[in-house]
Amino acid sequence: xxxxxxxxxxxxxxxxxxxxxxxxxxxxxxxxxxxxxxxxxxxxxxxxxxxxxxxxxxxxxxxxxxxxxxxxxxxxxxxxxxxxxxxxxxxxxxxxxxxxxxxxxxxxxxxxxxxxxxxxxxxxxxxxxxxxxxxxxxxxxxxxxxxxxxxxxxxx
Amino acid sequence: xxxxxxxxxxxxxxxxxxxxxxxxxxxxxxxxxxxxxxxxxxxxxxxxxxxxxxxxxxxxxxxxxxxxxxxxxxxxxxxxxxxxxxxxxxxxxxxxxxxxxxxxxxxxxxxxxxxxxxxxxxxxxxxxxxxxxxxxxxxxxxxxxxxxxxxxxxxxxxxxxxxxxxxxxxxxxxxxxxxxxxxxxxxxxxxxxxxxxxxxxxxxxxxxxxxxxxxxxxxxxxxxxxxxxxxxxxxxxxxxxxxxxxxxxxxxxxxxxxxxxxxxxxxxxxxxxxxxxxxxxxxxxxxxxxxxxxxxxxxxxxxxxxxxxxxxxxxxxxxxxxxxxxxxxxxxxxxxxxxxxxxxxxxxxxxxxxxxxxxxxxxxxxxxxxxxxxxxxxxxxxxxxxxxxxxxxxxxxxxxxxxxxxxxxxxxxxxxxxxxxxxxxxxxxxxxxxxxxxxxxxxxxxx
Numbered sequence: 001x002x003x004x005x006x007x008x009x010x011x012x013x014x015x016x017x018x019x020x021x022x023x024x025x026x027x028x029x030x031x032x033x034x035x036x037x038x039x040x041x042x043x044x045x046x047x048x049x050x051x052x053x054x055x056x057x058x059x060x061x062x063x064x065x066x067x068x069x070x071x072x073x074x075x076x077x078x079x080x081x082x083x084x085x086x087x088x089x090x091x092x093x094x095x096x097x098x099x100x101x102x103x104x105x106x107x108x109x110x111x112x113x114x115x116x117x118x119x120x121x122x123x124x125x126x127x128x129x130x131x132x133x134x135x136x137x138x139x140x141x142x143x144x145x146x147x148x149x150x151x152x153x154x155x156x
Numbered sequence: 157x158x159x160x161x162x163x164x165x166x167x168x169x170x171x172x173x174x175x176x177x178x179x180x181x182x183x184x185x186x187x188x189x190x191x192x193x194x195x196x197x198x199x200x201x202x203x204x205x206x207x208x209x210x211x212x213x214x215x216x217x218x219x220x221x222x223x224x225x226x227x228x229x230x231x232x233x234x235x236x237x238x239x240x241x242x243x244x245x246x247x248x249x250x251x252x253x254x255x256x257x258x259x260x261x262x263x264x265x266x267x268x269x270x271x272x273x274x275x276x277x278x279x280x281x282x283x284x285x286x287x288x289x290x291x292x293x294x295x296x297x298x299x300x301x302x303x304x305x306x307x308x309x310x311x312x313x314x315x316x317x318x319x320x321x322x323x324x325x326x327x328x329x330x331x332x333x334x335x336x337x338x339x340x341x342x343x344x345x346x347x348x349x350x351x352x353x354x355x356x357x358x359x360x361x362x363x364x365x366x367x368x369x370x371x372x373x374x375x376x377x378x379x380x381x382x383x384x385x386x387x388x389x390x391x392x393x394x395x396x397x398x399x400x401x402x403x404x405x406x407x408x409x410x411x412x413x414x415x416x417x418x419x420x421x422x423x424x425x426x427x428x429x430x431x432x433x434x435x436x437x438x439x440x441x442x443x444x445x446x447x448x449x450x451x452x453x454x455x456x457x458x459x460x461x462x463x464x465x466x467x468x469x470x471x472x473x474x475x476x477x478x479x480x481x482x483x484x485x486x487x488x489x490x491x492x493x494x495x496x497x498x499x500x501x502x503x504x505x506x507x508x509x510x511x512x513x514x515x516x517x518x519x520x521x522x523x524x525x526x527x528x529x530x531x532x533x534x535x536x537x538x539x540x541x542x543x544x545x546x547x548x549x550x551x552x553x554x555x556x557x558x559x560x561x562x563x564x565x566x567x568x569x570x571x572x573x574x575x576x577x578x579x580x581x582x583x584x585x586x587x588x589x590x591x592x593x594x595x596x597x598x599x600x601x602x603x
Contacts, residue, residue, distance in 0.1 A: 043560035044511055056519040059510050062557060067521045118489075128490035128514070131505035 005065055009034075010078035020066035025049045027065050028075060036076040036105050040134075047133030050106040051075050057113035057129075076105035084115035084150075091150035099137035107133050111147050120151050179347055182385055185392045186350050187300070187372050190471055193359030198305065204362025206369040207305045207354060210456035222315025225308050228374040228459075229301065230451035231316075233443075234258050238603070244268075244322040249295050249402065249602050254331035256295050264321035277313045278306060282353075284345050291341035293329075294348070299389065303354040303373035348389035360469075367466025370459055375451065380406035380443060397473035403600030404442040405538040407530045412472035414480045425464045430455070432550055435522055438529030441548040441559075442539065443602075449551040479584035482533045486581050488515045493581050500577025503570050507562060508578070516582040523557050526582045537575040537587030541597050544571050568594040 002017040009032070016031050028034045028051070037060060040048030044059035051060045052074040079085030088111045098104050107130070114121055114129040121129070126144055135143070198207065208214075209221045226232070235258050237246040245260035245268075260268040269277070272287055279285040284298040292298060301309070334340065345351075354373050356365045371377050378390050380401040385391040396416070398408040410416040417425060424434040432440035432448035440448045452460070487493045490505070511520050516532070518524035526532050531539040547561030562571065568591035575594075580586025 045507060045560065045565075047510070050510075053519065056513075057510065058520050062511070062560075063520055064557065067523075067557070124491065127502075128505045128509070131502065132507070132510045 005069065007065070007068060007073060008071070009073045010075060010081075011072075018065055021064045023061050024051065024063045024065050024068055024073070025060040028060065034075055034077055038102055038105055040103070040106070045132070045134075046103070047106040047110060048103050050109040050133065052079070052109060052113055055113065055116060057110045059132075074109075076109060079109060079112050082112060082116070085112040087150040087153070088112045088115060088146070091146040095142050095146040095149060097139050097142040097146050099135075099139055103133060103135045103137075104139075107135065107139075107143055111143070111150070114147065115150060121147060182387055183347055183389070184385065187378055187382075187390065187392050187395065188357070188368060189392065190395060191357050191360060191368075191469065193357040195355040196358055197355060198353065201356040201358070201365075203356075203358070204365060206356050206362065206365035207308055207373075209311075210459055212456065218311050218314045219318045220315075222311035222313070222318075224454070225304075225374065226312045226315045227451050227454040228370060229304075229312065230375065230447055231261065231312070232450050233446045234295075235261050240324065241320075241322045243316065243319060244324040246324060246326045247602055248327075250600055251295075251331070251335075253335045254329065256293055256329050256331065257326040258295075259326055260322065260324050261316055262319055262322040262324075263317045264323050267323050267325045268321060269316070270321060272313070274310055274313065278309055281309045281312070282306075283351060284341065284349060291338050291345060293338075293341060294344065294389070297376040297379045299349045300372060300376035300379060301374075302349055302351055303369070305353055308373075344387065344389075348387060361465070363462045363465045364469060366459065367462035367464070370455070370463050371466050375447075375463070377409065381409045394473050396467075396470050398475055400538065402443060402602045403538070403597050404444075404542050405531075405534060405536070406444065407534075408473060408475045408478070409467060410470050410473040411468055412474050415475035415478045416472060417467060418472060422461075422464055425467065426457075426460055429463060430457070430460050433523050436525075436528040438525070438531060439523050439548075439550070441543050441550070442546070445548055445550050453551075477535065478530065479533055479535075481584070482528050482530070483582060483584045485527045486514065486516045488513075490514045494577065494586070497573060497577045497580065499570070500573035500575075500580075503566065503574040504577050504581075507566075508574065511557070511559075521557055524559075526578070532579055532583040533585075534583070535579065535585045535587055537579045537589050538597065540578050540587070541571055541575045541589060541594055542601065544574060545594070545598060546601060563598065567591070568598075 003020055005018050006013060006015045014032060018027055018031060025037060025039060028037050037051055038048040039061060040046035042061050044062040049059050049061040050057050053068055053071050080089050088108050092108060110130055110133050118125050126147055209224045213221055213224055232242055234247055235243045235245050240246060243262050245258045247258045249256040262268040263270040265271050276287040281298060282302045284292040286292060354369050381396045381398060382390040382392060383394050383397055383399045396410040399406055408416040411418045413419050424437055428434040428437060429452045432445055511518060511524050512526050513519050516527035545563035547559045549558040571594045572589040572591050575589050576587050
């Protein structure tokens with residue numbers, strides 16, 4: 001059963017018809033054409049689909065659209081407009097983190113949420129926040145480095 | 157009579173009396189004996205109508221009435237193997253002494269119940285007797301269904317016979333001796349089947365009587381929530397005190413304030429029964445999730461209220477192994493709170509934290525909040541380990557979250573570690589599960 005649904009995504013109001021149980025990721029990619037957020041495993045175990053809901057990193061592939069009405073959703077398309085997102089994206093470019101890139105929008109979303117809540121994370125904070133984001137190219141060392149750069153604001 | 161004969165006769169007489177007393181003690185009270193009021197035959201009860209369907213279905217066809225009652229009795233969950241056709245049987249119940257398979261109750265003449273007459277069907281549902289005369293094992297809760305009226309049982313039959321016949325033969329049971337001797341169930345049934353129809357209690361409200369009929373005759377709550385006695389029948393001295401069934405813990409639903417439902421508001425109980433979730437009390441998963449999805453969520457609101465009124469009247473039974481209160485919300489940062497169990501923390505960070513949060517209050521949905529649930533406050537961690545193994549996929553409320561099954565992704569050791577971490581971080585007392593415990597839980601789930 002389709003229902004008229006209204007979401008606030010990146011500060012804009014979007015209205016569309018979707019079944020209430022449709023995962024947010026499907027809405028973003030297939031209905032709204034916002035393909036920056038990636039589909040990986042579909043069971044909240046790889047992190048590729050990470051978005052922010054009320055500033056917290058969540059996996060959009062298991063999140064029914066009915067659960068996020070009236071909540072602020074931020075995706076990779078607009079995370080650069082947030083202070084922590086801007087710092088993370090800058091550090092990502094400077095550290096040349098990305099290899100194939102498929103997981104990286106999720107990595108950036110998780111890293112931006114981490115810095116928003118923990119401005120000076122140490123290794124254990126990075127482990128706790130980033131453990132659910134998998135990178136098959138193995139860019140973990142550069143991800144860790146870039147998060148520290150973003151936190152400390154130093155140039156590489 | 158010679159002296160020897162007299163002694164022998166006395167010994168036999170004493171043995172018979174002792175056996176009768178023993179049976180009486182083991183059997184204990186019936187499921188409704190706690191109420192203690194005056195019971196009258198249904199036909200003589202004028203204050204209300206505790207049996208049948210809600211008022212809005214009173215004029216409906218027998219098939220429609222039967223559909224409601226079939227759902228209220230939750231026939232489907234046990235008589236359907238996941239992925240197979242509804243009511244075609246084959247679900248495996250793993251017992252300590254072998255495996256039992258549920259039967260096909262579609263109207264197929266060869267493999268289902270297509271040849272059952274009305275009397276055959278009544279015999280099976282109320283008396284535990286198959287059409288060929290063989291006895292049913294009490295995995296079929298006929299000791300509860302025996303309280304149903306003939307009219308209601310036959311409405312269920314009419315509904316089942318309106319469904320498509322499915323040809324499906326369940327695998328043979330693999331019970332070991334002596335449990336494979338079906339005839340012994342004649343004795344079991346004689347002792348443990350009350351074999352009586354529901355009799356209203358005039359000292360209680362019509363709402364209570366409706367609730368009693370729904371909970372005892374149809375929903376058979378006690379089959380999971382009441383501990384079992386030596387004869388593997390329900391021990392109603394500890395009615396609704398909670399028990400382990402099919403590897404999941406069915407928690408205390410007596411009116412005990414600390415560990416039962418005594419402190420739940422009516423609104424919480426209504427919400428939990430009809431949607432499978434109540435704020436601060438967690439979400440139904442496993443067998444209770446199925447009971448909500450396929451049965452309780454289909455009931456009329458007045459029927460849910462009646463069940464609540466009935467549950468409230470069940471005397472308190474403490475669960476001494478549970479803490480007196482559930483633990484408060486955990487610290488927001490991974491650094492605070494539990495620090496030992498690095499392996500459990502690692503698994504939690506990778507697989508659980510993104511939905512359940514480090515505080516236990518889910519950033520995603522209240523349905524996924526761990527704080528306040530008995531599952532994480534149970535020092536045995538039974539349901540935490542089970543849900544990690546098998547995940548959950550709930551149908552209600554609309555678009556409810558699902559949780560992936562991790563049973564094939566993680567080893568028993570890792571699952572034990574994460575269950576111990578979760579109960580320590582979010583519950584009152586951490587569990588001490590081992591890989592062996594998790595392996596045993598895997599063995600017990602019905603599939």
